[in-house]
Amino acid sequence: MANLAASNHVARVLSAANQMAGVDTEARIATSWRRCLVSHKLDPARRGPPQTLTEAEVRHIAEPMEDLIQVAIPELEDLARVLRDSGYCVNLADPNATMLVSRLPEGDYARMFLEWKIYTGSNFAETFEGTNGLGTALAEQRPIIVHGDEHFREQWHMFTCAVSPLFDHAGRLAGAVNITSCRSDLGRGAHELALAVTTDATRRIERSFFRRRYRAAWIATLPGDGHGMLAYDDDRRVVGACRTARSVFGLTDAMIADGIDLTHLIQLDDRATQAPGESIALRRADGTPWGRGRVAPPVRTRSPRPLPRDPSMGQFSGLHKLAGRDPVLMKGVKRLMTVGNLDLPILLHGETGAGKDVFARAIHAASNRARNNYVALNCAAMPESLIDAELFGYEAGAFTGARREGSKGLIVQASGGTLFLDEIGDMPLALQTRLLRVLENREVWPLGALKPVPVDIRLISATHRDLARMAEDGSFRSDLYYRLRGMEIRLPALRERADKADVIAQIATEEAPACRISEAAWARLMSYPFPGNMRQLRHVLRLAGCMAEDGEINEADLDLPPLGGRSVEQDQAASERATIVEALRAHGGRVTDAAKALKLSRATLYRKIKALKIGLEG
Numbered sequence: 001m002a003n004l005a006a007s008n009h010v011a012r013v014l015s016a017a018n019q020m021a022g023v024d025t026e027a028r029i030a031t032s033w034r035r036c037l038v039s040h041k042l043d044p045a046r047r048g049p050p051q052t053l054t055e056a057e058v059r060h061i062a063e064p065m066e067d068l069i070q071v072a073i074p075e076l077e078d079l080a081r082v083l084r085d086s087g088y089c090v091n092l093a094d095p096n097a098t099m100l101v102s103r104l105p106e107g108d109y110a111r112m113f114l115e116w117k118i119y120t121g122s123n124f125a126e127t128f129e130g131t132n133g134l135g136t137a138l139a140e141q142r143p144i145i146v147h148g149d150e151h152f153r154e155q156w157h158m159f160t161c162a163v164s165p166l167f168d169h170a171g172r173l174a175g176a177v178n179i180t181s182c183r184s185d186l187g188r189g190a191h192e193l194a195l196a197v198t199t200d201a202t203r204r205i206e207r208s209f210f211r212r213r214y215r216a217a218w219i220a221t222l223p224g225d226g227h228g229m230l231a232y233d234d235d236r237r238v239v240g241a242c243r244t245a246r247s248v249f250g251l252t253d254a255m256i257a258d259g260i261d262l263t264h265l266i267q268l269d270d271r272a273t274q275a276p277g278e279s280i281a282l283r284r285a286d287g288t289p290w291g292r293g294r295v296a297p298p299v300r301t302r303s304p305r306p307l308p309r310d311p312s313m314g315q316f317s318g319l320h321k322l323a324g325r326d327p328v329l330m331k332g333v334k335r336l337m338t339v340g341n342l343d344l345p346i347l348l349h350g351e352t353g354a355g356k357d358v359f360a361r362a363i364h365a366a367s368n369r370a371r372n373n374y375v376a377l378n379c380a381a382m383p384e385s386l387i388d389a390e391l392f393g394y395e396a397g398a399f400t401g402a403r404r405e406g407s408k409g410l411i412v413q414a415s416g417g418t419l420f421l422d423e424i425g426d427m428p429l430a431l432q433t434r435l436l437r438v439l440e441n442r443e444v445w446p447l448g449a450l451k452p453v454p455v456d457i458r459l460i461s462a463t464h465r466d467l468a469r470m471a472e473d474g475s476f477r478s479d480l481y482y483r484l485r486g487m488e489i490r491l492p493a494l495r496e497r498a499d500k501a502d503v504i505a506q507i508a509t510e511e512a513p514a515c516r517i518s519e520a521a522w523a524r525l526m527s528y529p530f531p532g533n534m535r536q537l538r539h540v541l542r543l544a545g546c547m548a549e550d551g552e553i554n555e556a557d558l559d560l561p562p563l564g565g566r567s568v569e570q571d572q573a574a575s576e577r578a579t580i581v582e583a584l585r586a587h588g589g590r591v592t593d594a595a596k597a598l599k600l601s602r603a604t605l606y607r608k609i610k611a612l613k614i615g616l617e618g
């Protein structure tokens with residue numbers, strides 16, 4: 001094998017792989033090391049970043065997994081919250097170990113993950129990266145911890161990963177939930193605890209996904225830890241079974257496709273149908289008692305009142321659906337309809353989670369560009385250098401680390417279609433200038449290119465910031481601001497929506513289809529201000545649907561953090577203030593470094609420091 005530096009680690013890997021005595025590496029790690037050497041022909045001393053896909057490539061992989069990702073996101077966010085103080089990043093990956101969703105911890109830890117490319121788009125397949133949490137858990141299809149020097153490649157020794165594979169409604173491997181920490185002071189015990197929490201979250205994702213997939217069927221939850229689920233129709237023919245149920249009953253796809261009779265697997269008395277959701281005694285097919293289970297009915301009722309039909313809706317029906325009965329949104333959609341297919345740039349304004357991305361997609365779908373690409377970039381989620389390369393593209397060999405074949409960039413990919421720039425207020429000033437030039441000249445200069453590439457894009461941008469004020473105080477280019485807002489549409493916060501009840505009923509139908517909502521829980525949902533808007537509502541109802549014991553969501557099932565009597569705006573400002581103070585403290589008061597860590601421009605951070613009355617020492 002070429003290029004084997006004579007490090008201790010390399011010697012250990014070779015010894016373990018050759019099964020030499022005195023090597024204390026756990027057998028399962030040694031097995032994986034052997035696989036890496038013998039089957040994958042990898043070099044443990046090789047250094048270099050993981051393979052990273054472009055945003056368009058990630059989207060291509062993620063699209064067919066959209067339903068699963070939607071179910072997983074609230075759980076990932078919860079997991080990230082629970083593990084935040086331990087500096088873990090949380091990822092959802094596809095079955096080939098490409099990270100599709102990432103939640104980074106705050107401050108310096110986040111920088112480590114960005115630096116080492118442990119984020120969305122990176123691939124950690126064992127066949128390329130060697131033994132590592134994600135790749136090895138997927139290769140072996142079981143939960144695993146890969147701690148420090150158990151990694152095959154020496155360069156990953158500062159990390160520990162705990163990973164739980166994820167299985168879909170038909171028991172197939174659908175991906176994995178990964179958590180990675182770079183804290184050397186955390187022992188194996190702490191990581192084991194974190195793995196248990198991760199595995200629990202993964203099982204909850206699987207259960208919610210199963211319920212969502214079979215929402216039109218009866219669902220029986222088997223005795224035990226609640227992981228076994230069977231879906232069946234009104235004639236008691238099995239239509240679906242999760243991985244656990246398949247293994248308990250030895251069910252195959254063919255048996256399910258043939259509609260095997262439920263009575264061949266379990267016996268249900270009439271009480272199950274008469275009192276759905278209640279804990280009931282289940283019997284095995286031969287009549288012997290088994291334990292307590294549950295049966296949830298199909299979702300057929302309680303659809304929200306239908307929207308009034310408007311014969312002129314046509315291509316705009318998606319937007320009308322989103323607007324519901326809210327007068328502010330209905331007016332916005334009406335204005336959009338009057339401009340029809342004009343390629344007017346649109347600026348969406350709304351709080352986090354209010355549905356800006358969803359709305360932008362609906363505008364694209366209603367436009368005559370709908371057959372072409374919809375390309376989205378979140379400017380707040382990436383460091384400046386990455387936005388630059390992602391957006392404007394680069395020629396082959398334009399900079400160190402660039403892909404050999406160069407990159408077209410998102411603007412060129414969106415040509416003929418729509419480019420959605422989320423959190424445009426966080427776009428660094430230098431990039432604002434480049435974007436303005438693209439909009440004015442309708443051409444883009446990829447980094448290192450000798451000539452420009454003509455482009456034809458419709459731009460939709462979105463922000464939760466006060467761009468007008470930023471344009472006034474110089475933290476956002478005013479000429480760009482006026483170019484972006486061909487039409488400005490405000491998306492009201494959920495608490496401001498006149499049709500809040502309809503929205504809650506609709507999302508409850510989607511997220512907790514098998515549940516009723518008690519009166520007290522309904523009153524609480526109606527009065528809660530939801531600072532995280534639609535995203536938070538979805539999250540709360542999804543969780544409540546899993547927690548509900550008897551098919552009814554009660555107040556206690558609602559995870560609604562108290563807001564301390566302050567207004568939502570005050571609450572958001574307080575949390576933003578705390579984040580900035582912490583970043584400044586972590587960087588010894590250096591604004592440039594803190595701005596970098598917070599992924600804000602320096603000017604934006606100074607503006608916030610002033611607005612939030614944060615004192616700068618020294």
Ligand SMILES: Nc1ncnc2c1ncn2[C@@H]1O[C@H](COP(=O)(O)OP(=O)(O)OP(=O)(O)O)[C@@H](O)[C@H]1O
Pocket residue numbers: 322350351352353354355356357358359422464507534535538
């Ligand atoms: N009108 C709607 N009805 C139902 N669900 C919605 C609606 N709008 C948004 N959502 C849901 O809310 C979540 C957040 O939506 P989206 O990403 O569009 O918000 P956003 O305003 O772009 O958030 P951020 O600014 O934080 O990126 C998604 O899960 C989406 O499915």
